[in-house]
Amino acid sequence: MEVLFIIVNPLCRNMLMLSKLLYNSSRFRNLVNNRISWRGDSALQDGRVEGLDLSKGMYDAGDLMKFGLPMAFTATMLSWAILEYGDRMDAVNQLGDTRDSLKWITDFLVNAHPSPNVLYIQVGDPELDHMCWERPEVMTEERPLFQVNTSLPGTEVAAETAAAMASASIVFRKSNSSYCDLLLMHAQQLFTFADSYRGSYSISVPQVQKYYNSSGYGDELLWAAAWLYHATRDQSYLKYVTELSGPQFANWGSPSWFSWDDKHAGTQVLLSRINMFGGEKGMTDKEVIYLEMYRKTSEAIMCGLLPDSPTATSSRTPSGLIWISQFNALQHPVASAFLVLLYSDYMSTSGIPTLYCSGKLYTPADIREFAISQADYVLGYNPMEISYLVGYGNDYPLYVHHRGSSIPVNATTGCGDGFVWRDSPDLNPNVATGALVGGPFLNESYIDSRDNYMQNEPTTYNSALIVGLLSGLVRTASVVESFT
Ligand SMILES: *[C@@H]1O[C@H](CO)[C@@H](O)[C@H](O)[C@H]1NC(C)=O
Numbered sequence: 001m002e003v004l005f006i007i008v009n010p011l012c013r014n015m016l017m018l019s020k021l022l023y024n025s026s027r028f029r030n031l032v033n034n035r036i037s038w039r040g041d042s043a044l045q046d047g048r049v050e051g052l053d054l055s056k057g058m059y060d061a062g063d064l065m066k067f068g069l070p071m072a073f074t075a076t077m078l079s080w081a082i083l084e085y086g087d088r089m090d091a092v093n094q095l096g097d098t099r100d101s102l103k104w105i106t107d108f109l110v111n112a113h114p115s116p117n118v119l120y121i122q123v124g125d126p127e128l129d130h131m132c133w134e135r136p137e138v139m140t141e142e143r144p145l146f147q148v149n150t151s152l153p154g155t156e157v158a159a160e161t162a163a164a165m166a167s168a169s170i171v172f173r174k175s176n177s178s179y180c181d182l183l184l185m186h187a188q189q190l191f192t193f194a195d196s197y198r199g200s201y202s203i204s205v206p207q208v209q210k211y212y213n214s215s216g217y218g219d220e221l222l223w224a225a226a227w228l229y230h231a232t233r234d235q236s237y238l239k240y241v242t243e244l245s246g247p248q249f250a251n252w253g254s255p256s257w258f259s260w261d262d263k264h265a266g267t268q269v270l271l272s273r274i275n276m277f278g279g280e281k282g283m284t285d286k287e288v289i290y291l292e293m294y295r296k297t298s299e300a301i302m303c304g305l306l307p308d309s310p311t312a313t314s315s316r317t318p319s320g321l322i323w324i325s326q327f328n329a330l331q332h333p334v335a336s337a338f339l340v341l342l343y344s345d346y347m348s349t350s351g352i353p354t355l356y357c358s359g360k361l362y363t364p365a366d367i368r369e370f371a372i373s374q375a376d377y378v379l380g381y382n383p384m385e386i387s388y389l390v391g392y393g394n395d396y397p398l399y400v401h402h403r404g405s406s407i408p409v410n411a412t413t414g415c416g417d418g419f420v421w422r423d424s425p426d427l428n429p430n431v432a433t434g435a436l437v438g439g440p441f442l443n444e445s446y447i448d449s450r451d452n453y454m455q456n457e458p459t460t461y462n463s464a465l466i467v468g469l470l471s472g473l474v475r476t477a478s479v480v481e482s483f484t
């Protein structure tokens, strides 16, 4: 695994610079800490119209919108990566920065939740935002706020935010116990709000449909309860994911693709921890049976991903990348590979020697191979011989759809006239080092063009996912059996 160490070390650093500095609307008063020379303060007034400070958080992608659902998912994934692989991040000197990136989001989420049943879920108006192509530091357009509340509920976004805060509370438990308590309080309130006032945020705030439309909220409720169980060991959350709401929402036996929209697969794997590490003491027989169903579904997910398994999915490119959607294609293989890596590590750590897939047996090492294959593809072992991680390798995207990256720092253009930079034939003047772009078509071709947002726009959740995957590949080692 030494080879991976070398690969991961610069990668993680770059990625963390990305998540910490590139996307966030940071207010870096101390420029010593700003390792991206082309970024400075922006959006310092976000939230002011309603007396809130929403200046932190992250823009979701290449534009300047703060969208609550993907932002919270980004935080949950960073937390999960830290909880499982924090020791490996530490080994390559990345743990502190990853925690800082996470806190930059959770600080925002705390402020976005000013009372138990109100959560601000968006800053900015995408229609106004998309009329501009400007550096975030100079933007002047209005940035309206959108909230969910008891009359306009948003179960998935409130529950995902609860998951983010519950998982982050575990991350900060040792280093900052008052912050941990604060996050946990918000997480519990948000879960209660999400569950008591059920309704899709896509209906309450239809403006989100065009960008981050939700396919349902049952998965987020289970995901949040699973994280709250890990954070508190309170049996009521366990009861919630098993007897109470599992039958309605868990989709046992039906694997699905893990993403910012669908948390089923993540929940299956996260809950498999309990079963695999013998954590069922004190549980009812029913709870144990339901946890086994989560574990069985995780196995079905693994068997579907392993390329030569009898139940292998055919949703792959000719050279083996998991491929589900033309838009931001890499999100699914990277998310899947992260789950596979976790499952392989859970097996090794708990001494489970093999996974059975309809007649074939796989060792943890076999399973890990799949995760490595997806990471390799992303990093340049693909027919285009391009690394989809900006700044890594000899050949990587040079025309990334990212405003800050595409406009020179000294440019004097603003909103509308800034499109000269989007449409310019020149390379991006500022390298968005660490950005993971959308990725290839099914036929494995890829067009490195700035207006190709389908393939060439990076997102924060892609970055959080690849941080988890690459951190896990730093070395082979056992994982902690309990987060608490
Ligand atoms: C919910 O939010 C909407 C939109 O901001 C607002 O009109 C409504 O009054 C809010 N409802 C409650 C109960 O706060």
Ligand SMILES: *[C@@H]1O[C@H](CO)[C@@H](O)[C@H](O)[C@H]1NC(C)=O
Pocket: 175, 176, 178, 179
């Ligand atoms: C804990 O977090 C709070 C909230 O961000 C912060 O004000 C405080 O300085 C932190 N304490 C430590 C010891 O880091």
Ligand SMILES: *[C@@H]1O[C@H](CO)[C@@H](O)[C@H](O)[C@H]1NC(C)=O
Pocket: 200, 202, 209, 210, 213, 214, 215, 216
């Ligand atoms: C958003 O998702 C809902 C289902 O959750 C669907 O009914 C609706 O058509 C979707 N909207 C768009 C614009 O895709």
Ligand SMILES: *[C@@H]1O[C@H](CO)[C@@H](O)[C@H](O)[C@H]1NC(C)=O
Pocket: 408, 410, 411
């Ligand atoms: C901006 O900086 C670049 C690189 O230093 C330089 O070539 C260019 O002339 C500058 N443009 C303006 C408008 O100052």
Ligand SMILES: *[C@@H]1O[C@H](CO)[C@@H](O)[C@H](O)[C@H]1NC(C)=O
Pocket: 441, 442, 443, 444, 445
């Ligand atoms: C690959 O697929 C894309 C999207 O479907 C298509 O536009 C392109 O022409 C294809 N390229 C080749 C070489 O077939």
